[in-house]
Amino acid sequence: MKRRTKLSIIAVLLASLVMTACGKESTPSNSDNGKGDVVKIEFFQQQGEEAIQSAYREVIADFSKEYPNIVIDMNTVPDPVKVLTARFATNDIPPLFTDFPTQLQFKEKVKNGFIENLSDQPFIKNVNQKYLDMTPADDGGYYSLPYARNYMAVYYNVDLFEQNSVEIPTTYAEFIEASKVFQSKGITPLYLPLKDVGHIFQATNIAFAPGGVEEMAKVAKGEGQIEGNTVFLEFAKKLRELTEYANKDAFGVSAQMMQEAFANGQAAMIISGSYGRGNIKLANPNLKFGAFPLPNDTADTTTALSGVNASLSISAKAKPEEKEAALTFLKYLARPEVAQKWSDLSGEPSIINGTTYEDKYLQPLLDFIDNGNVHDWMSSTLPSAIVTELYGTTQGYLINNETPEQYLKNIDETIKLNAVK
Amino acid sequence: MASKFLERSTYFLFTLPAVILYTLFFAYAVFVGIQYSFTDWNGISSGYNYVGFSNYVDLWNNPNFKQSLIVTGQYAIMLVAGVMILSLILALSLNSLKKLQTFAKSVYFLPAMISAVTISLIWDQLFVRVVPLIGEAFDIAAFYQSPLAHPKYALIAVVIVNIWQAVALPTLIFIAGLQSVPSELYEAGRIDGASTFNRFRYITFPFLIPTITVNMVLAIKAGITSFDYAYTLTGGGPVKSTNVIGIMIYNDAFQNLRFAMANAEAVILFVIIAVLSFVQIKLGRKGGVH
Incomplete structure (x- = not known):
């Protein structure tokens, strides 16, 4: 008898649990009715840098004052590229997200009808034409709102350069000369984050091996080889030489630690992405630093890595009201004054027409990007599987002290192994 | 009725x-995963084709996959050895404590309550900021850099971090096992003049065998499926020296858009674990007091 009572009590408890669970589901729709049509959409924002996140947060706060019926819920996660891919794979696509429109992966998503076509939206015309031209999908349509450009460049500590009367180098020889001056004075010339060797590999390869990415793309198609390529041999030697002027613990240092060290004046130069700028400023708002392109043998052969930064896209699978809300937000973002505010807060150079970039130390780099040789990130030409595997190959070259010849052979092998059959 | x-x-x-x-x-999920491993799905495309065993054949010919299996094996062996030995020693010492036993037990259990990612981030900072100081102070060349920066030491460093956390639970299970040994047996042993080692060998150990089996199975499984420590500490690097199979599966699926291939890798991993667990449990049944 006792047992039965116990069991029935448990049964009642279970039943009430189920009922409360059902009850919960119906609550939000009730409150929605009371408030009017509030649309809440998730905004999957890929850039984790604190400055960029807070810039978006501010702009979203302004937006919600103007559009109280739309709630933009920004979501930034670690390892966002993979998380987003996983969400595409499971058909859980965020209604609004940032992605990289020049990359082959993005084009694959467009091809499968996951992303809304924005070609006919008037705000697309607010984007700097040169950058817009980098983003069309295979069908020629625009599927994202490019919002900023990015680059890999050498950031330099203005004070250290002035104190040691070092000029901004414009050739590779001058760059090494400058490094020697700093080294002789006990200052670390270059702080390298070889734990995160990826972007260093991309920046140095594009700077020191013009046309190198296209060569590697050929290998991926089964034509040609890198082994014996003199341009690549030159690149390999220069990359090795850079490590001679780098911090001793380079292989244990991540990109974020490099930004911190540079912000604290521990090194004269770093090779960093534009995304590092906000973090450096957060770590030390008083640091004076500028940027110049990583120089090759002559100024004419110097190529800077620059591309379109994370751009904003809308899921084609979202509900009509979510799409509408997302479009309203993009329209708002494309206003010059909003883009300007975002650019000022994030430190990212905006590519919305009518914005300016207030940083005299960075302006020379941006001018170079506008007028000089520029190459996009490798993943726009090569499948990202090859690019990321090459990071490991490059780490092996530097850590294991392989010969440049061996490194080139390994590059061939890595590309062939990871090429899509 | x-x-x-x-x-x-x-x-x-x-x-x-x-x-x-x-x-x-x-x-x-397992069924669908096995099904996908016979396709060419890239994770994004809406359709896919069945390609038979082609993914498995590719894996057989892929040196990175073999290397990854070897790394995973080394990882598992080091983890199992470290965890079993340390947790047994810890359990024996904690069990023999006369005072503050509960307090000491909770202190040693603390790491089990912190998430693996948090632990990895803390250790990463220790490795990169403290180890070089030790290296320079004592002039040990191997410690000039974070051990995570060196292909030779990175795997060991990752395993050490994993062991630091993983000993907690087996220790607790061992303590429970130790407390199941009837104390009369020890008394009898002592009267018969058995040494401490012999008391352990002939009384404690047989009673512990079922516990050892449980802990072994758990540790082997943890070692082979390990992902979080290596991923947060090194991301599989440097030069793939810590590229355990879990990381390879994750990267192939979500970074390299080879979803079907990643599933084939996972299926192979599943088979390996199933076989190992089966053998382990069979062997564990042979001896000991139940």
Whole structure:
């Protein structure tokens, strides 16, 4: 008898649990009715840098004052590229997200009808034409709102350069000369984050091996080889030489630690992405630093890595009201004054027409990007599987002290192994 | 009669949520995963083709996969050895404490309550900021850099971090095992003049064998499926020296857009674990006191 009572009590408890669970589901729709049509959409924002996140947060706060019926819920996660891919794979696509429109992966998503076509939206015309031209999908349509450009460049500590009367180098020889001056004075010339060797590999390869990415793309198609390529041999030697002027613990240092060290004046130069700028400023708002392109043998052969930064896209699978809300937000973002505010807060150079970039130390780099040789990130030409595997190959070259010849052979092998059959 | 039926069916109903959840999230997922491993799905495309065993053949010919299996094996062996030895020593010492036993037990259990990612981030900073200082102070060349920066030491460093956390639970299980040994046996042993080692060898150890089996199975499984420590500490690097199979599966699926290939890797991993667990449990049944 006792047992039965116990069991029935448990049964009642279970039943009430189920009922409360059902009850919960119906609550939000009730409150929605009371408030009017509030649309809440998730905004999957890929850039984790604190400055960029807070810039978006501010702009979203302004937006919600103007559009109280739309709630933009920004979501930034670690390892966002993979998380987003996983969400595409499971058909859980965020209604609004940032992605990289020049990359082959993005084009694959467009091809499968996951992303809304924005070609006919008037705000697309607010984007700097040169950058817009980098983003069309295979069908020629625009599927994202490019919002900023990015680059890999050498950031330099203005004070250290002035104190040691070092000029901004414009050739590779001058760059090494400058490094020697700093080294002789006990200052670390270059702080390298070889734990995160990826972007260093991309920046140095594009700077020191013009046309190198296209060569590697050929290998991926089964034509040609890198082994014996003199341009690549030159690149390999220069990359090795850079490590001679780098911090001793380079292989244990991540990109974020490099930004911190540079912000604290521990090194004269770093090779960093534009995304590092906000973090450096957060770590030390008083640091004076500028940027110049990583120089090759002559100024004419110097190529800077620059591309379109994370751009904003809308899921084609979202509900009509979510799409509408997302479009309203993009329209708002494309206003010059909003883009300007975002650019000022994030430190990212905006590519919305009518914005300016207030940083005299960075302006020379941006001018170079506008007028000089520029190459996009490798993943726009090569499948990202090859690019990321090459990071490991490059780490092996530097850590294991392989010969440049061996490194080139390994590059061939890595590309062939990871090429899509 | 009716009440008996009600009682029985109630117990059955209580298992139902678990059975349903298990079927939904485990059995179904495994089945679908195996199915995908025979396709060429890239994770994004809406369609896919069946390609038979082609993914498995590719893996067989892929040096990175073999290397990854070897790394995983080394990782598992080091983890199992480290965890088993350390947790047994810890359990024996903690069990023999006369004072503050509960307090000491909770201190040693603390790491088990911190998430692996948090632990990895803390250790990463220790490795990169403290180890070079030690290296320079004592002039040990191997410690000039974070051990995570060196292909030779990175795997060991990752395993050490993993062991630091992983000993907690087996220690607790061992303590429970130790407390099941009847104290009369020790007394009898002492009267017969058995040494400390012999008391351990002939009294404690046989009683511990079932516990050892449980802990071994858990540790082997943890070692082979390990992902979080290596991923947060090194991301598989430097030069793939810590590229355990879990990281390879993750990268192939979500970074390299080779979803079907990643599934084939996972299926192979599943088979390896199944075989190892089976052998382990068979062997564990042979000796000991049950």
